[in-house]
Amino acid sequence: MTITLSGVSKVFGGFTAVHPLDLTIPEGSFFALLGASGCGKTTTLRMIAGLEEPTDGTIRLGDDDITRLPPHKRPVNTVFQNYALFPHLDVAENVAFGLRRRGISSVRKQVEETLELVELGPLAKRKPRQLSGGQQQRVALARALINRPRVLLLDEPLGALDLKLRRQMQLELKRIQTEVGITFVHVTHDQEEAMTMADTVAVMNRGRVVQLGAPDELYENPRSTFAANFLGTSNLIEAEILAVEGAELRLKAVGADSVLRLPVERCAVEEPRAGGKVLVGVRPEKISLTHAADAEDSDASGTIPEGSNVLTGRIRDAGYLGVSLQYVVDSPVCSEFSVYEPNVERDTRLTRGTEVVLHWRPSHTFALDAAQDAEAGTAEEAL
Amino acid sequence: MTAPSVPAPAGTAPPPDRPSPETGSSGGGPETRPRKRLTPYWLLLPAGLWLAVFFVAPFFYQASTSVQSGSLEEGFRVTWAFSNYADALATYGPHFLRSFLYASIATLLCLLIGYPLAYTIAFRAGRWRSLLLVMVIAPFFTSFLIRTLAWKTILSDGGPVVGVLESLHVLDVTALLGLTGDDRLLATPLAVVCGLTYNFLPFMILPLYSSLERIDLSLHEAARDLYAEPATVFRKVTFPLSMPGVVAGTLLTFIPASGDYINAQLLGSPNTQMVGNAIQKQFLNVLDYPAAAAMSFILMAIILVVVTLYMRRTGTEELV
Numbered sequence: 001m002t003i004t005l006s007g008v009s010k011v012f013g014g015f016t017a018v019h020p021l022d023l024t025i026p027e028g029s030f031f032a033l034l035g036a037s038g039c040g041k042t043t044t045l046r047m048i049a050g051l052e053e054p055t056d057g058t059i060r061l062g063d064d065d066i067t068r069l070p071p072h073k074r075p076v077n078t079v080f081q082n083y084a085l086f087p088h089l090d091v092a093e094n095v096a097f098g099l100r101r102r103g104i105s106s107v108r109k110q111v112e113e114t115l116e117l118v119e120l121g122p123l124a125k126r127k128p129r130q131l132s133g134g135q136q137q138r139v140a141l142a143r144a145l146i147n148r149p150r151v152l153l154l155d156e157p158l159g160a161l162d163l164k165l166r167r168q169m170q171l172e173l174k175r176i177q178t179e180v181g182i183t184f185v186h187v188t189h190d191q192e193e194a195m196t197m198a199d200t201v202a203v204m205n206r207g208r209v210v211q212l213g214a215p216d217e218l219y220e221n222p223r224s225t226f227a228a229n230f231l232g233t234s235n236l237i238e239a240e241i242l243a244v245e246g247a248e249l250r251l252k253a254v255g256a257d258s259v260l261r262l263p264v265e266r267c268a269v270e271e272p273r274a275g276g277k278v279l280v281g282v283r284p285e286k287i288s289l290t291h292a293a294d295a296e297d298s299d300a301s302g303t304i305p306e307g308s309n310v311l312t313g314r315i316r317d318a319g320y321l322g323v324s325l326q327y328v329v330d331s332p333v334c335s336e337f338s339v340y341e342p343n344v345e346r347d348t349r350l351t352r353g354t355e356v357v358l359h360w361r362p363s364h365t366f367a368l369d370a371a372q373d374a375e376a377g378t379a380e381e382a383l
Numbered sequence: 384m385t386a387p388s389v390p391a392p393a394g395t396a397p398p399p400d401r402p403s404p405e406t407g408s409s410g411g412g413p414e415t416r417p418r419k420r421l422t423p424y425w426l427l428l429p430a431g432l433w434l435a436v437f438f439v440a441p442f443f444y445q446a447s448t449s450v451q452s453g454s455l456e457e458g459f460r461v462t463w464a465f466s467n468y469a470d471a472l473a474t475y476g477p478h479f480l481r482s483f484l485y486a487s488i489a490t491l492l493c494l495l496i497g498y499p500l501a502y503t504i505a506f507r508a509g510r511w512r513s514l515l516l517v518m519v520i521a522p523f524f525t526s527f528l529i530r531t532l533a534w535k536t537i538l539s540d541g542g543p544v545v546g547v548l549e550s551l552h553v554l555d556v557t558a559l560l561g562l563t564g565d566d567r568l569l570a571t572p573l574a575v576v577c578g579l580t581y582n583f584l585p586f587m588i589l590p591l592y593s594s595l596e597r598i599d600l601s602l603h604e605a606a607r608d609l610y611a612e613p614a615t616v617f618r619k620v621t622f623p624l625s626m627p628g629v630v631a632g633t634l635l636t637f638i639p640a641s642g643d644y645i646n647a648q649l650l651g652s653p654n655t656q657m658v659g660n661a662i663q664k665q666f667l668n669v670l671d672y673p674a675a676a677a678m679s680f681i682l683m684a685i686i687l688v689v690v691t692l693y694m695r696r697t698g699t700e701e702l703v
Contacts, residue, residue: 051604071607084605088623097619098609143609 001062001075001150001183002027003048008057010043017043019207020057025151025185025200030177032186032198036230036377040207041187042081045153048185049078061150072101077144078153082160083136085128091115091139092124098147114146117176134165141173145180154186158193170196191231195219203227205377219283223268225368228281229377235287236374237280237333239367241272249367251280253311253333260309262365269369277370282309284338286364289315289327291347292355308359313337315354325350329358449676459673467677475661475678479685482657485572486641489579493587493636494629496580501591501628502621506600519588527582531649534578538568538650570652578646583639587632594628595621630697638686658682 003025010018018040025031033041046052048059050071058067066074077098085094095114096107115121118138128136137157144152157173158166174197177184188194194201195215202212203226211218211227222228225236239251239260249267251260260280269278290303292312304310313331325346329337337358350356449467451459472479504515522530537544545568548554557563562573598621606616644659651657658678665675 049608051608071604072610072612076608078605078608080601080605082599082601084599084601086602086605086620097606097611101610101615147609 003151003183003185004060005044005048006058006060008044008047008054008059010040010047010052011055016207018047021209023202023209023212025183027183028181029199030174030184030186030197032188032194032201033204034188034191034194034201034230035204036189039204041189041204042155044204045078045155045185045187048151049076049153050074051078075150076153077147077149077151078155079137079140079144079157081156083128083140085136085139085143087128090125090127091120091131094128094139095142095146097143102147110146114142117145117179118142118172133161134169137161137169141176145176145182148180149182151183151185154184156187156189158188158190166190166193173197195231203230205230221266221366222281223368224376225279225372225374226377228366228368229375233284233338234281235284235334235337236368238370238374239278239280241274241276241278243274244272248362251278251367253280255332256311258310258312260365261307261362262309262367263363266363266365267367269367272367278367279370279372279374281366281368282360282364284326285324285340285342287337287339287358287360289329289339289341289347289350290357290359291349292357295357304357304359305361307362309362309365310357310359311337312355312357315350315352315356318351329356331358445676445679448672449680451673455670464673467673468681471674471677471681475658478656478658478661479681481655482641482659482682483685483689485576485579485647485655485657486637486643488576489583489640490587490633490637492576492580493584494633497584497587497591497632498629501588501595504588505592505595505598516592519585519592522585528645531578531582531645534574534581535569535649538574538577540567540569544568569650570655572651572655574650575647575655575657578650579640579643582643582646583636586635586639590631590635591625591628594625594631598624626697630694633693634690638690641686642682 003023005021005023007020007022008018009016009020021044023044033044035041043052047054050066050069050073054067058065060066061075066076086097089097092111092115095111099107099110111124112121115124118141120135120138120142123131123135128139131139137160140157154173158169161169170193173184173186177197186194186198198215200212201215201218203210203218205226211223213221218227219231222231222234225234228234228236237260238254240254242250242252242259244250244264247264249262249264249272251262252258253260262280264272267278269276272278294303311331311333313329315327316330316336317328319326320343322343324343325341327337327339327341327350329339331337339358447461448459450461450463450465452462452464452467453459500519504512504519508515536542539545545554545566548568549566554563554566554568557573558566562576563571568574602620602624603616606620607613611619641657642659644657644663647655647657647660648663662675662678662682665671665678
């Protein structure tokens with residue numbers, strides 16, 4: 001069922017955790033709220049669950065206004081961050097808890113089926129403390145799913161698991177969501193987790209949704225420096241708009257002579273005009289490196305495709321990761337240009353101190369409003 | 384949690400894949416190992432000595448006294464006079480009954496008063512939590528005796544409490560229940576039970592508080608999220624999880640209350656005497672040591688049986 005938040009805000013004391021927020025979560029979708037800790041994503045989730053009362057605004061589930069409904073009257077269930085399993089009840093009774101509260105007495109079959117769904121059948125009689133983290137996570141999921149909620153809320157459900165188990169559970173959650181067809185709202189600070197699982201991701205920062213869209217859309221076309229830096233890595237260059245030529249923008253990077261180009265629709269600035277300042281961005285894996293000698297050599301023409309955006313630089317650091325090669329390049333326009341090259345045809349001359357030419361397609365370039373912190377979202381990503 | 388657990392002496396059976404101290408010659412130093420093994424015993428030593436001097440020795444001494452016969456002038460001798468036990472029960476049966484009745488009522492009252500208070504301190508007190516806890520234990524700053532004497536003044540005939548209760552006709556109701564009489568509070572069963580409740584209340588509140596305080600608040604949220612109304616959250620989650628505190632609190636209240644004699648002596652009358660008063664009288668006034676010792680052992684045995692049955696029933700070992 002569609003969840004609609006209209007103007008929902010939350011103030012704790014003098015601190016605004018969530019600024020007035022409008023959000024529509026379509027039925028049957030896997031929706032992720034992504035952001036660093038303290039960005040208001042968990043508060044938003046708790047308001048949908050009814051565990052936190054909004055300071056202002058309304059929350060609707062389908063056509064029903066559920067803003068003031070206590071949690072036990074909402075057709076919504078939550079998987080808590082620390083699982084919150086009842087330690088005095090065994091797995092089966094934990095899972096049956098919601099059914100029993102609604103006065104359903106013959107729960108055995110449903111409990112069995114649900115435990116089957118999360119592959120925990122044989123552990124029904126165990127106590128939660130006798131289970132591993134991953135198993136507890138599945139119990140928490142089963143305990144919520146058995147109630148067939150209209151919406152399932154997941155609060156950092158994989159945060160306590162190790163990397164390998166997390167990957168496995170990501171796929172599992174996605175499988176279960178497809179199988180049961182319930183709307184999932186997933187809160188996470190892990191961008192990879194959000195991108196793997198969700199159909200729609202809302203990136204939150206300081207109590208506001210910065211950008212909302214499909215994972216690929218967010219990654220390819222960030223509209224703010226926070227989105228550009230928080231989701232993956234971006235190289236951002238200060239530039240000045242030289243001209244708007246039809247569907248194309250021509251820019252000059254500050255500190256370099258070369259002219260950069262990009263499609264107008266990939267510019268986040270409304271009505272760009274000549275003389276305006278922007279931040280030009282490009283993802284590290286979109287960039288190719290060519291040895292400076294090859295670039296000048298006319299015989300080697302073709303290594304740099306016609307019409308590419310081109311910058312020069314010197315390799316400061318080169319790392320061999322097996323599947324890819326990572327370079328940090330010093331350039332007059334940006335002191336730390338990240339470049340990821342797939343390990344296909346490796347140019348072994350590209351070592352520290354080598355002069356190189358960086359080039360990428362104009363269509364892989366995006367531009368952001370220069371009146372914002374170019375570093376926003378970089379520190380948070382490390383969390 | 385209340386079941387005493389004896390720490391397993393570490394290293395009595397060395398792991399099979401390690402060289403034993405006798406044969407082991409590899410670097411680790413065979414000398415250090417026996418000392419390490421003894422460490423737990425050294426740590427147990429002070430408590431062990433304390434128990435030996437103040438519990439085991441008096442226990443056997445009193446056990447032998449309880450089967451002696453004779454008189455103060457001729458001296459007491461062990462004659463295996465088990466009739467002391469039968470005589471004690473025959474003479475002081477009502478005292479035993481009264482002791483356990485008063486102690487049970489006081490324990491129940493402590494639970495009824497203490498649980499809401501402990502719950503409030505644990506979940507609702509916020510920044511007042513520490514202050515409230517200090518207030519719970521503040522009475523300990525004054526002697527038990529002084530406080531009970533103060534109750535004597537508070538409940539005295541013609542005092543304000545009696546006056547108020549009389550004008551509200553509360554005393555008529557309690558008189559009908561046989562708890563008070565003659566428009567008095569002092570020297571009635573009610574006064575003794577009130578004194579016991581008052582004096583042992585902190586022993587109920589503190590264990591309750593500590594087990595409630597350990598409950599993860601997200602469990603309450605999870606229960607509410609899973610369709611439990613507030614009352615159901617308490618019945619199905621909070622109360623079961625606080626059972627260790629309930630058991631510890633009731634034991635810490637019931638056991639000392641059933642052996643108490645100060646409250647009955649200061650606030651009661653000859654008709655409200657508990658077994659503690661009888662033992663005290665035999666030991667200190669009548670000087671019939673064997674009878675006093677026999678009564679002590681009967682009291683101990685009954686408490687042991689009651690506590691064992693109670694703990695079986697509540698099955699606390701099943702809990703976290």
